[in-house]
Amino acid sequence: MIRLRIKVTHCPRRALALSDTPRPNCPDCDGVGGIAHDYGDHNGEYAGTDWEPCPCWTQWAVTLLPLPRWPRRTPPGYSDEPPF
Structure with missing residues (x-):
């Protein structure tokens, strides 16, 4: 039986x-x-940890909707232009 959920992925986008x-x-x-x-x-x-997946779970995912990339904010700085 599959138990579905919606999650946000970050790789590759x-x-x-x-x-x-x-x-x-x-x-x-x-x-x-x-x-x-x-x-x-x-x-x-201690040298590390191996992880063995359990048979109660499958590691698959289907992309439903790519999310937009928000533009990066530039910090306020000094400008050479006059204020008018």
């Missing part, structure tokens, strides 16, 4: 996308959508 969400009462991932596995280096120090 801002857009509204329709995506799936993890099952909130999943006993494997507790609704997070995946299981994190920490691992260490040869000295036993």
